[in-house]
Amino acid sequence: MRVIRNWSREILLFLMALLFLSPIYIIFINSFKTRSELYENTLAFPAQFTLEFYEGAMARMDFFNAFLNSMYVTIVSVVFIVILSSMTAWMLARSGNWISTVIFMTMIATMLIPFQTIMMPLMQLVTGITRNTGIPLYNSLSGLIFMNIGFHAALSVFLYHGFIKSIPISLEEAATIDGASKFGVFWRVVFPILTPITATVMILNVILIWNDFLLPSLTLIDRDLRTIPLSVFYFFGEFTIEWNMAMAGLTLTIIPVVIFYIISQKYIIKGIGEGAVK
Incomplete structure (x- = not known):
């Protein structure tokens, strides 16, 4: 009976894995097809595997420029998020007064507010600051990084x-007692202990920022500033959609995140389990 139950669980998990991986399969397979093959059978293999559409997609996307923009925005944003968030959390956790509790609960409450409800006032504020003060928050990578943080x-x-x-x-x-300053206590004692949760914070933010489309689409106008998700969007025209090119572009977008996730995946469960649950 136990053997049957174990096999049933394994089969169920296998079917669920197939279900969740099916979109990736569809994107990858259709990135090699011509438009006629794609419309004939979405799930079938292409007549031949060729990199023609990947080369076309990279040229149309200006892939290397978009890749560098995405890397710059993601890395700088994550570095500042890790530094500022860890210091903020440490001070709030160790203060122990009602002010720190109010600040912490206010920050948590902001997680419940959908971005769509504030995006128009945000853009009015950002464009006004840029126009009136000259601070480059609108149509600049530095402004996007500032908002990501x-x-x-x-x-x-x-x-x-x-x-x-x-x-x-x-x-x-x-x-x-040994003479360390508050700054030294945090960076020499506390921060090294935060390695598991720091890895988790980095992974989650890399995935969120790398794949973000809405905020860059609101703040970046120039073609030279586009990130990868923005570059892929332009395969979806008003009257026609180049599905094979779009699938190739989406595959190129996914690959860096998948590689990063595979390298760092062991820290996700460990960090969340040791951090948020406690």
Whole structure:
């Protein structure tokens, strides 16, 4: 009976895996097809595997420029998110007064607000600041990075906050007695212990920022500033959609994130389990 139950569980998990992987299969297979083959049978293999459409997609997307823009925005945003969120969470967790509690709960509450409800006032504010003060927040990668830091800080602080509460405060007290400053206590004692949750925060933010389409589409106008999701969007025209080119572009978009996830996946469950749950 136990053997039957185990086999049933394995079969169910296998079928669920096929279900969740089916969109990736469809995107990958159709990226090699001509338009006529694509419309004949979406699930069938192409007559021949050729990189013709990938070469065309890379040329149309200006792929290497878009890739560098996405890498720059993602890396800089994640670095600042990790530094600022970890320090903020540490101060909020160790202060222990009602002000820090109010600040923390306010940050958590912002996670419940859909971005779509604030995007128009945000764009009016950003364009006004850019026009009146000259600070490049609109149609600039620096402005996009600034907004990414703000929008992704709440989740990161939440994860760090739970993890920091599980660190014995005696370690920090010992470092203080040894003569370490508050800055030294955090960077030499606390931050190295945060490695598992830092990896989780990095992975989650890399995936969110790399795949983000809505915010870059609102803030970036020039072709030279487009990120990869924006470049892929232009295969979907008003009257025609080049599905094979679009599928090739989507595959190129997915590959870097998949590689990064495979390398770092072991930290996700470990970090969330040791951080947010505690």
